[in-house]
Amino acid sequence: MLKKVLLVALAITVVACKKEKEEESAVKTAQREVLKPIEIKEFGFNLNNYIVRRDTIKSGDSFGEILAKNNIDYAKVYKIAEIAKDTFDIVRGLRVGKPYTLLCSKDSLQTPECFIYQPNSVDYVVIRFADSIQAYKEKKPVTIVEREASGVITSSLSEAIISKNIDYQVAYDLSNIYAWTVDFFRLQRGDRFKVIYEEKYIDDTIYAGIGNLKAAYFEHNNKPFYSFKFQTDSVNGISDYYDHEANTLRRAFLKAPLEYSRISSRYTMRRFHPVQKRWKSHLGTDYAAPHGTPIKATANGTVTKSGYTSGNGNYVKLRHNSTYETQYLHMSKRAVKVGQHVTQGQVIGYVGSTGLATGPHVCYRFWKNGKQVDPYKQDLPSAEPIRKELKEGYLAYIRPLQLRLDSILFDDEQEEFITSAE
Structure with a gap:
């Protein structure tokens, strides 16, 4: 009998010890989980794995100087920039005020392994260079x-x-x-x-x-x-x-290719050229505007030329149809390539003073049937309505949108609605 009691007591003790160990183990596991850092993910990286340095591009900053300050030698900077430029021209593409992030190694050296640049709130450019060099563009969700x-x-x-x-x-x-x-x-x-x-x-x-x-x-x-x-x-x-009948709201051409401060020179057969210092024809319209002002395509078309000459500077030429062509001269920078289709209002370049120009402006030139003409004297046609084969689908698509628009109340109508409801 005594033997049986001792066995039972021993069994209880073993069970109690086992339970105590399990509880200790559970407590330790819980403590480890509490101590485990919360995973912080951004730009597709677990930031816990890096020393994170954030800043914005300051006036005078360059990609090379930013990395040099963080112990990356210029030879490697050059190699990184050369490989990355097919994805993003990191040497010329940085803009003052835009944020960037450096992901650095978590060791005593804290060597940068990745550079992330944000040109806007949605898009970002990743340049990785810890081992091999990679560059790619992504968007935030x-x-x-x-x-x-x-x-x-x-x-x-x-x-x-x-x-x-x-x-x-x-x-x-x-x-x-x-x-x-x-x-x-x-x-x-x-x-x-x-x-x-x-x-x-x-x-x-x-x-x-x-x-x-x-x-x-x-x-x-x-x-x-x-x-x-x-x-x-x-x-x-x-x-x-x-519109609600499938007619376009646009005309074939915008009145001007940019938001301009003034017309500095109009189309004329006789003008004293400010650079060449002689009288000659000026077959374009000059719109003065600040350096960097976006230049827009005045109508849908295809880029037939995008290049540089000593007279035109950076320029773009568009063919709109079999009748009309336009050209935009003296750009600081071109934003389209030959063969590219552009839509009316799309930015194709930026105001500059390249070529034979004394100040920032765009010279806008207009061709009709292969002959340069004054766009202000043209009776420009209205843009075409939606294609016939698309009209039925368009009208079906806009029907619920039009009902929604009609149901939106103006402020005075809302007040009348509330009064009548009361």
């Missing part, structure tokens, strides 16, 4: 949220947009969409608008600007104008805005 808004003009479109706490980009987009339909310098008090547009957010919380403006309604002098964005070429990703 972006969430799209659709918004609806309306407003009434009391003084200007921009004032009406800002008063509703809407991103100013919406005002810019509306002025572009209706550039040939509404005279924004002669808006009337009481003119009004409605918009359906997209906002972009990084990580669902960080605002990253405006996406597509999907549909709009603008009422000018009591006349309504609808506009809907529709993709007409899925291969080249070409979209444009059309």
